[in-house]
Amino acid sequence: MKSLNINKEIKLLKPHYPIGIGKKVEELFKLGQLTEGKFSEKFEKKLSKYLNNDNCVLVNSGTSALTLAYRLLNLKNKDEVITTPFTCMATNEPLYNDKIKFKFCDIDPKTGNASIESIKKLINKNTKAIVVVHWGGLPVDIPKLKKIINPKKIKIIEDAAHALGAKINKKKIGNHGDYICFSFQAIKHITSGDGGLLVCKKKSDAKKAKLLRWFGLNRNVKGNKWLQDIKYSGYKFHLNNIASRIGYEQMKFVNKIIKTHQRNGKFFDRNIKNKKVQLIKKNKNLISSYWLYSILVDSKKKFKAYMKKNKIECDEVSFRNDRYTIFKKYRKKLKGTDYFNKHMLNIPTGWWVSKKEARYIVEKINKY
Numbered sequence: 001m002k003s004l005n006i007n008k009e010i011k012l013l014k015p016h017y018p019i020g021i022g023k024k025v026e027e028l029f030k031l032g033q034l035t036e037g038k039f040s041e042k043f044e045k046k047l048s049k050y051l052n053n054d055n056c057v058l059v060n061s062g063t064s065a066l067t068l069a070y071r072l073l074n075l076k077n078k079d080e081v082i083t084t085p086f087t088c089m090a091t092n093e094p095l096y097n098d099k100i101k102f103k104f105c106d107i108d109p110k111t112g113n114a115s116i117e118s119i120k121k122l123i124n125k126n127t128k129a130i131v132v133v134h135w136g137g138l139p140v141d142i143p144k145l146k147k148i149i150n151p152k153k154i155k156i157i158e159d160a161a162h163a164l165g166a167k168i169n170k171k172k173i174g175n176h177g178d179y180i181c182f183s184f185q186a187i188k189h190i191t192s193g194d195g196g197l198l199v200c201k202k203k204s205d206a207k208k209a210k211l212l213r214w215f216g217l218n219r220n221v222k223g224n225k226w227l228q229d230i231k232y233s234g235y236k237f238h239l240n241n242i243a244s245r246i247g248y249e250q251m252k253f254v255n256k257i258i259k260t261h262q263r264n265g266k267f268f269d270r271n272i273k274n275k276k277v278q279l280i281k282k283n284k285n286l287i288s289s290y291w292l293y294s295i296l297v298d299s300k301k302k303f304k305a306y307m308k309k310n311k312i313e314c315d316e317v318s319f320r321n322d323r324y325t326i327f328k329k330y331r332k333k334l335k336g337t338d339y340f341n342k343h344m345l346n347i348p349t350g351w352w353v354s355k356k357e358a359r360y361i362v363e364k365i366n367k368y
């Protein structure tokens, strides 16, 4: 077969933007509608419809969504949280900042996701919540996790920053755990520059989160909003109208973007065949959104250099969180995490990767 050629480097990550968005944003400046407004509401409604869940709270980042979720847990002094160490610092820094006691579980090196067996070993009478990350968009099996806990006593928080459009047992992520946090940061499936969404299982939680997102005040009351009483001290976490305008427009492309990520990801699943490259294990009931395509290689340095030579960008994206000084006291031997951290790299799989480029990537990896 003739070898394929490409002339430009294939990027690992790229922000999607709707053509003509600049003009639409300019319009808001002309109208003087910059802070939380009509489009914040419209974007939130679109997301509710997309996820098929009414309890959606639009916020200004995935980190803010996680911060709100942790706040809604209402934890007391002795309460503990179990979380995953292999993620963006956004998952765990809000726990640290709010002085919440937590423990790191290990991850399954075949997926990058929290190991349910490891979580099981860490649960004790003080455990109040479990935080999982759907690494790269591949869901953690939440129904399976629910079977090892008492869901009335222990809440599940899903960091779904990578997992917009992913599914468990045919149901979209956003309908399984108690709190689900999405991100619309620069390089996510859809971006509003920065942005995030908290989805709650309980209506009452979503109602409270809406107060907390803006100083503890209800923005929808008539008259002077500042004359209301504040019962819960809140934050300034709302998504402004500019970012919301962009997010709203992005929703027109969401299905196409995710489908292309999945098309490329599934193509890699079927066609990468090289003993030196290990693919992520995917169970049939878990449908990945393929935000990232992670692989495990013998030597990251060697593989990266080889891919660079072939104009394919690949990188780690995140590292185990306990490498940072602030988490020094949480460091411990975690076999799966060690392995994943040592061998995992991501290759380009996003909406910008054409079928031809996907074939080129496979060809180069199979020749490695």
Ligand SMILES: Cc1ncc(COP(=O)(O)O)c(C=O)c1O
Pocket (backbone or CB within 6 Å): 060, 061, 062, 063, 064, 087, 088, 090, 091, 133, 159, 161, 162, 182, 183, 184, 185, 194, 195, 196
């Ligand atoms: C796993 C994970 N969680 C949370 C976040 C934080 O989202 P944001 O940047 O929107 O605060 C990110 C990345 O940005 C992430 O990769």
